[in-house]
Amino acid sequence: MFSSLGWGEIVLLLIVALFVFGPDRLPGIAKDASGALKKVRGFVTGAREQIRxxxxxxxxxxxxxxxxxxxxVRRQLLDDDPPPLTKRSNGAARSGSGRVSTTKPTSATMTDAGAPAVSRPAPPLRTAGETPPYDADAT
Structure with a gap:
C-alpha cells in the first residue's frame, strides 16, 4: 500500500504534522496513533484466529x-492454460492456437432458459466506399 512512499515523503509528512499540530501536541498524537495501530493489529489477529x-x-x-x-488478473494473464474457444465469423469454433475445431455447430441451440435461440441473418457487408449507417438519436 505504501510501497511508493520514500524517506523524503515521510520526512515531509513529519514536518507538515509538526506545523499543523505543533510541538506540544505531536507526541500525544503519535502515542494515540500507535495505540490505535496496536488495536487494529489485535482485531486482525483475533479475526484470523477465529477463522482458523x-x-x-x-x-x-x-x-x-x-x-x-x-x-x-495477474494469474489469469500469466497462466499457461490454453485460451477458451472463440467463434469465427463462419460459425466454426477456433482455439487461441489457430486450430479450427472439427465439431459442427448445431442448428437448434438452446439458451439458458430452455427456449431455442433465435438466429438472425448477418447484415450485408459494406463496400469500401460505403459509409456505415448513422443514427443521430443514438449518439
Whole structure:
C-alpha cells in the first residue's frame, strides 16, 4: 500500500504534522496513533484466529492472497492454460492456437432458459466506399 512512499515523503509528512499540530501536541498524537495501530493489529489477529478455529484444517487450503483482484488478473494473464474457444465469423469454433475445431455447430441451440435461440441473418457487408449507417438519436 505504501510501497511508493520514500524517506523524503515521510520526512515531509513529519514536518507538515509538526506545523499543523505543533510541538506540544505531536507526541500525544503519535502515542494515540500507535495505540490505535496496536488495536487494529489485535482485531486482525483475533479475526484470523477465529477463522482458523472455525475452518479447522480447511484454513490451510484457504489462500487469502488469491482473493486480491490484482493477483487474480495477474494469474489469469500469466497462466499457461490454453485460451477458451472463440467463434469465427463462419460459425466454426477456433482455439487461441489457430486450430479450427472439427465439431459442427448445431442448428437448434438452446439458451439458458430452455427456449431455442433465435438466429438472425448477418447484415450485408459494406463496400469500401460505403459509409456505415448513422443514427443521430443514438449518439
Amino acid at each position: 478455529d472455525e475452518l479447522g484444517d480447511d484454513f490451510a487450503d484457504l489462500d487469502l492472497g488469491s482473493l486480491n483482484p490484482r493477483e487474480f
